[in-house]
Amino acid sequence: MIYIVLIPLLLACFIPALSKLKHKIHTGIFVFFIPFFIFLYFIRFVGDGFSPVRQTYQWVPSLHINFDFYLDGLSLLFALLISGIGALVVLYSIYYLDKSERLGHFYVYLLMFMSAMLGIVLSDNVFVLYSFWELTSISSFLLIGYWHFNERSRYGALKSLLITIFGGLSMFGGFILLYVITGTASIQAMIDQTDIILNSPYLPLILGFLLLGAFTKSAQFPFHIWLPDAMEAPTPVSAYLHSATMVKAGLFLVARFSPIFSNYEWFLIIVSIMGIVTLCWGSYMAVRQTDLKAILAFSTISQLGMIMAMLGFGTQVAVYAAVFHILNHATFKGSLFMVAGIIDHETGTRDIRKLGGLLTLMPMTATLALFGTFSMAGVPLPFLNGFYSKELFFGSSLDLSEGVGSTAHMLAQAIPYLAVLGSIFTFVYSLYFFFGIFTGRKQMDKLPKKPHEAPFGMLAAPLILVLGVILIGIFPNAVNGTFLTHAAEAVFGNEVVTHVKFWHGWNAPAFLMSLGVVGLGAILVLTRNKWSGVYNFLPGKLSANKLYDSLLDKTDVYSNKVTNFYMTGSLRLYMAIILGTTCIVTYAFMIITDGFTIRFNDLAPVTAIEVAVTIVMTVSAIATIFARRNLSAILLLGVVGYGISILFVIYRAPDLALTQLIIETVTVVLFLLCFYHLPMMRDRGETAGSKAVNTIISVGFGSILTLIGISAHSTDWFGTISEYFIKTSHSLGGGDNIVNVILVDMRGLDTLFEITVLGIAALAIFSLINLKNNKGAK
Incomplete structure (x- = not known):
């Protein structure tokens, strides 16, 4: 399995040479087969009889740092998304990126990121997981800043790097504490010692560190501010990083460690609150945006919050709904990002205020957007997969008050209302996105380019994703028992039995909540111009971005003052x-x-x-x-x-x-x-x-x-080390002269470096003598 993880990274070394042929054949054609074959490798594990697979490759065994790979239902779900969506993104980029672009750089960064994400979801060793985690931050920094000549691209790349690296270091602190407490670096072995972790006095610190890493990576409020600025990346990058991979890493972390913390009430409270607040805030702010990718960015924030909230609920239904929505979100959000790229590519703008009436000019693109947006909105139609997981979300929010402590009881009562509120604005921004682009009056004079339908090659990738939306919607149980339940069981820690169906009756509470969302959402869509002034008050002048910029500026100022204080040249x-x-x-x-x-x-x-x-x-x-x-x-x-x-x-x-x-x-x-x-x-x-x-x-x-x-x-x-040398010099070194064995075998590197020092000193002496002789000759 290590070869599957490292193959994209290794083959990336050949991309610069292949990119020299880009004027004859697009570099993406070579790259496409890498994620495609990785997807074929993992798809063979899908089935009712799947059982976890573990492989170990030694790296630094003395420090308990090994390539321990563990493939269970959860990691299989993510591996399929990473490779499958990755293949479609590369296919899309072949038609989106012109051959004049720096294609070698782009695909090297993309393959580096792919390896890093596969490493995260397959690693069972926390230290190896952290290494891949930070590699995603670095590679995403390079991808977001791909158009480095654009100041906004550099700004967005730096912001994402600083925030995610900050969270990553915090997460690493949690890993170290877990390692100290349990004496193992294996996540599965840590799960076996759940009682020891939950009874540790360091439990609140561990939880805080791990959740900080997860929240920053998955753009949870208030760390969400990096995600909209990351939209400055090329659209294939946005479709990949922010629908199926990077932003899902935090969700994966919470899901992977849920078996340990699911019995800890504060874990459920913190994750649920953070998720539901992010859902509401992200969906509310999405309606305010005018850039297509900004709308999708805030919609991603809201969807991530929804999934995070379900992981926080911790019930069997909620956990299943979370993994189900991870799959659904990847299909409809990936297609919508690609649609936004097509609109930008064919019209020359992403400003929704300049768009409108494109339905007749771009009917194929409009059809793809229709299925994507309506699935994201959770419209109750049997061929839209988003509705199923949205229904399960509502149902799980209603069952929270059962069996919870007094601390969480009040929260459990409020969550269904917040879930409906966030879903109403989700419905609003979904319809705002679709109807703002494809209906209404044409504004041809405001468009930099005359719009026309995209070539089929550019439509192929979003078409496949939309087919996924429809097929999962029509046959939800086809993916249920084959691998979704396996993923849910890996998170829940016990057997999960769930049968997905569209119709639960007119009086089903979740269905009534969906009807309320559609009704109130439709009213808000039709009256948007009348209530949009509310954004002048909330958030008004308040901005997390301003706080971030201020902190960055003040850090620079005070750092300079501190540095100038002691860097005097003395x-x-x-x-x-x-x-x-x-x-x-x-x-x-x-x-x-x-x-x-x-x-x-x-x-x-x-x-x-x-x-x-x-x-x-x-x-x-x-x-x-x-x-x-x-x-x-x-x-x-x-x-x-x-x-x-x-x-x-x-x-x-x-x-x-x-x-x-x-x-x-x-x-x-x-x-x-x-x-x-x-x-x-x-x-x-x-x-x-x-x-x-x-x-x-x-x-x-x-x-x-x-x-x-x-x-x-x-x-x-400690005992003197001389006893060790006396006992083992013959058995390990094969000699009876203890001093020689120590110098050559026991401390061979030390001796090597001593010889190196002597060699450098000899060269220095020779140079000085030679310099003196040359001066004398002159």
């Missing part, structure tokens, strides 16, 4: 800050952890030569402070270094002595060369205060090093 100040901070932090940590341990027993006898060498080094170090000439200070400093070499010889470490001797020689020579070009040392007129600071830092830093050395020798927390 080496003395830099050293004072570094050494002072090191002293304070180290002292504090040692005191808190009771790390100072001083014992003088079991010490080797001190010989006269050791005392003599130490006295010489001490006197030389002190004399360096009072030296008034560069040459004197360098030579005195060299005496200290050579003294260390002598101590290494005394302690029978000839390799270290040789290394120290050579490096010290080169260092002294280089110092002489450097100081030759510097002004002579002089009294800088330091005040008594600055001298006192110098003294405190010097004494403090020297003392902490001395105390650490004594404490390290005095502690007996």
